[in-house]
Amino acid sequence: MSIKVRYFASLKENVGRPEDDLESSGLATVDDVWLRANPNKALPDNILAAVNMEYVELDGVVKDGDEVAFFPPVTGG
Amino acid sequence: MTIKICSKPFDPWREIQLYQHSAKDMAGKFGATSVFIGTMRDFNEGDDVRGMTLEHYPGMTEKQLEKIVAEAIRQWSIIDALVVHRVGDVLPNDPIVLVAVWTSHRGDAFDASRFIMEALKSRAPFWKKELLKSQAERWLVKNTNGYRQLRNGE
Numbered sequence: 001m002s003i004k005v006r007y008f009a010s011l012k013e014n015v016g017r018p019e020d021d022l023e024s025s026g027l028a029t030v031d032d033v034w035l036r037a038n039p040n041k042a043l044p045d046n047i048l049a050a051v052n053m054e055y056v057e058l059d060g061v062v063k064d065g066d067e068v069a070f071f072p073p074v075t076g077g
Numbered sequence: 078m079t080i081k082i083c084s085k086p087f088d089p090w091r092e093i094q095l096y097q098h099s100a101k102d103m104a105g106k107f108g109a110t111s112v113f114i115g116t117m118r119d120f121n122e123g124d125d126v127r128g129m130t131l132e133h134y135p136g137m138t139e140k141q142l143e144k145i146v147a148e149a150i151r152q153w154s155i156i157d158a159l160v161v162h163r164v165g166d167v168l169p170n171d172p173i174v175l176v177a178v179w180t181s182h183r184g185d186a187f188d189a190s191r192f193i194m195e196a197l198k199s200r201a202p203f204w205k206k207e208l209l210k211s212q213a214e215r216w217l218v219k220n221t222n223g224y225r226q227l228r229n230g231e
Binding site: 008046 | 115131132133134136137140141162173174194197198199200201202203204205206216217218219220
């Protein structure tokens with residue numbers, strides 16, 4: 001029973017790894033996921049979040065099996 | 078509609094030609110084609126840039142681009158649309174993005190391609206890291222708003 005966490009671009013360099021696998025029990029929101037994965041690091045202000053590849057706010061709900069992603073503002077095109 | 082993510086250089090004009098040629102049922106139906114091509118510059122923010130790496134979130138990229146094109150289809154009368162975007166190592170003068178929209182009339186073609194491009198810039202999960210002539214590397218922080226800022230009374 002787990003939640004996969006992914007990091008991209010400058011945030012991936014900042015946290016020093018591309019992903020985490022977390023035990024899902026006790027995790028209700030995207031914010032909870034960040035805190036569990038990065039207990040000593042505040043989520044930088046401008047970071048965006050997605051659950052299962054859809055944008056969500058930090059209070060977005062997570063459940064077992066979800067993929068949660070954190071990344072900086074996008075700069076494509 | 079077609080969304081393509083390319084890890085190798087692509088020729089946007091050839092992409093358009095091949096796409097239009099393969100979409101036989103479109104022949105004779107469209108009166109307007111709007112094309113936007115974004116190309117890598119060799120300068121940015123006052124610095125000489127010698128290359129860049131484009132990272133993306135595979136799966137989410139396609140999902141978001143499909144949503145954006147679907148939104149455009151709901152809003153304008155679109156016959157077909159093609160979006161191609163580069164990822165990986167990119168050099169100055171390489172095309173980065175192609176948006177082509179086929180419609181009956183020019184208004185829909187211009188407006189829909191503009192919408193797709195601006196939405197891509199703000200929502201599609203791509204990130205650019207520049208390699209400067211000085212050998213320094215830097216992540217681009219934010220895309221600018223592409224719509225012209227209107228002054229009061231305009």
